[in-house]
Amino acid sequence: MTATPVPPLRVGNASGFYGDRFSAIHEMLTEGPLDVLTGDYLAELTMAILGRDQLGDPGRGYARTFLRQMRDSLELIMERRIRVVTNAGGLNPRGLADRLTELAEGLGLEPRIACVTGDDLIDRAEELGLGSPLTANAYLGAFGIAACLDAGADIVVTGRVTDASLAVGPAASHFGWSPDDLDALAGATVAGHVIECGTQATGGNYAPPAGKRDEVGDPDRPGFPLAEIHADGSAVITKHPGSGGAVTTGTVTAQLVYEVSGPRYAGPDVTARLDTVRLTQEGPDRVLLSGARGEEPPADLKVGLTNITGFRNEVEFLVPGLDAEAKAALAERQLRAGLAAREPQDLRFTFVPAEDPHGPTQDAATARLRVVARDHDPAAIGRSFGAAAVELALGSYAGFHLTAPPRDARPDGVAATHVLVPATEVEHTAILPDGRRMAIAPAPRTRDLAEVPEPPLPEPLPEGPTRSAPLGLVLGARSGDKGADANLGVWADTDPAWRWLATTLTADLLRELLPETADLRVTRYLLPHLRAANFWIEGMLAPGTARREGADPQAKGLGEWLRARRAPVPEALLPEVERP
Structure with missing residues (x-):
């Protein structure tokens, strides 16, 4: 007798930061079918804001917007049996869980609420050699979330987990994955990374090559993204029918190269190999993510430290x-x-x-x-x-x-830095709906991160006439911050443009084009399956997120600066209207 295959899990994300579109939760609940609704509220800057809130009132420290959103939507969530997973707990997940319980009682509802704790290391900062930060939080993985869902939770509130874990945890519970299912975990991690920033996957903040300017159709109010995750970890990125924006290989590529360093994307449960991921446009607003390979995660967890300067x-x-x-x-x-x-x-x-x-x-x-x-x-x-x-x-x-x-x-700003702490020093704990506490063990096997050998370069384009033109006519870009460092992802939408990108836009040329990076260490990583290159720029935002002087303290506009810079571009790559 053949076992019935487990159906895909539809995970939709309705928040990419604390302050995102308030109505998104209601939109995601009413515009189409959904199994799990996630909400990512925690950026590095947010942790410092929540830490400052707690200085004035120890009972705070969570994203209060989420409570207001639940007041409007909790009845609908329970009616449709949609599970909710969110890191809105911030520095006080127990506090938010208690407030949610009070809210539900006032509405005459009885959701089973669980939470994940153990990330907050502020009381152990001196013991762990972390100095005297305002906040100190380890990035936890997905299996605490999975344990809560396995125990029947309707809502799971976490503190600091990796952004992708909000999607990986429900998938691990749904498909019964273990820590040994590395490829499946890697695929779900990549899908979670794509949808974590909300509408950035559906055309928001999108800067494609000039020839694709109309790619996202109606860009005024892009819809929030969905990931249809399959048992092997592959996933289709999509959105509800009728919502704005678009899901294309370009919009997905733009998010894949956002705020990552190299081809090894390390997390607490798995290191996903971004250089193995392949994208296929399966139809309108449907992009298949496949081929992701997973490796054992590092033995240490990343810990984010913040200080208000x-x-x-x-x-x-x-x-x-x-x-x-x-x-x-x-x-x-x-x-x-x-x-x-x-x-x-x-x-x-x-x-x-x-x-x-x-x-x-x-x-x-x-x-x-x-x-x-x-x-x-x-x-x-x-x-x-x-x-x-x-x-x-x-x-x-x-x-x-x-x-x-x-x-x-x-x-004035936030000095955000990262340190590493052995995973064995962090008490990752799931507090189940009945109040029982379950210790979540760290990954059973680990592997040190190592540089991935640079792939062979494609053949250069044949010699031909060039023209001084903005790079944005042939390249897309997206950039962002990670503590004191910046990342700048660049991609091409055709094979000839990729050949030119890979053989021309080196780290040295980037320093020439962006003089502010001239004295910084810049590392280029090629991702041939995505026709993309990622530049990791160390120290550009020192001393940390939102503290750098200037108009762009989080490097969000760095990619657009690069696209506006002029360089000799082969005329064959330029849009027809730009050719002589």
């Missing part, structure tokens, strides 16, 4: 008309005098000239004086800082006005 406040003077520089100088002298009793530790004035002092609109004729104050004491640069600027209103330059009223100081 201080506080900042700012005020902006609008300076219209003639003699703008003299007016701005007066405002600076007056504000410094007003702050003399307690001048901030760092006070910077930046004058931005008017577009045209004699212009036809007042906006064009207005210069700006931006003042940024930084201090370790938020009280020193709170509302009193803005009030000192307001007090000048009737005794300063002609045409004086400000862009905003005084406001409180806010965190």
Whole structure:
């Protein structure tokens, strides 16, 4: 008698960060069928925000948005028997689970709620040699989630787990995978990585080569993604019919090369080999992920450490008309005098000239004086800082006005770093719906990470005419942050463009094109099956996420900067409209 095959598991993700589209959970529940709904709320910056919340109230530390979303949707979730897995527990998964229980009781519902703990190492920071961080959280794996679901949980709340584990845990429970099912775990990890950032898999933040600009159809409100995971770990990435955006090999490639380092994508349960993954467009909005190979994970877990590096406040003077520089100088002298009793530790004035002092609109004729104050004491640069600027209103330059009223100081940024701790030192625990605690063992076999030999280069393109053009006419890109480092993934959508990318865009050329990387260590990793290259740029964001000075502290725009840079491009690769 042949066993009935286990049906695929439909996992949909409705949040890519704390602050994502509030209505997404309801949309995912009502727009099409679903088995599991996941929500990823934790970025490195979020951990610091939650840590700051807990300083004021130890009962907080979780993503409160999730509670409001559950108030709107929990009845529908229970009616449709959809399981929910989320890391919205942040620093306090037990606290969020308790609040969910209270919410459900108020609604007359009885979901079975479980949680996963053990990631929070802040009380052991000194013992483990982690220093004195604001937060210290190990990235846990999928088997704690699987244990909760095996015990009948309807909702699983976690703290810090790897983003992909939100999808891998339900798949491991559904298919009965063990830690030895490395290829299946790797496939689900890749699928989880694709859907973890929500609409980035369906056309959000998408920058394809110029010839594919219309690839995502309706980009105004992209739908959230689904992964139909199969028993062997392969998966189809899709979305609900009728939702916006699109799922193509391009949108999936863009997410695959986002915030990864090299071909070995290491996690607590498996190291997935990204260089083995193949993508196939099976139909409209359906991309098959297959071929993923898995290896034993490293013996150590990554631990994310965050610290708030201080506080900042700012005020902006609008300076219209003639003699703008003299007016701005007066405002600076007056504000410094007003702050003399307690001048901030760092006070910077930046004058931005008017577009045209004699212009036809007042906006064009207005210069700006931006003042940024930084201090370790938020009280020193709170509302009193803005009030000192307001007090000048009737005794300063002609045409004086400000862009905003005084406001409180806010965190200046986050120093986010990563260290490694042996997995055996972390007490990964599943707290089941009946309150029982289950210890989750680390991976039974481990393997040290090693560099993957660089694959052979494809044949260069034949010699032919070139033209100076923006790289974005022939290449797509996506970039992001990992602590103090940045990643920049670049891909081509045709074999000729891939041959040119692989043989031309080296780490040395990248440094020339992006001068800010000139003195940094840049490593290029080729992913031929994806026609992609990933550049790992060490120290670009030092001292850490959201603390780097400049307009792009998380390297989200780095890929677009590269695509805007000009280089000699073979004319045969350029879109017809760009050719001579």
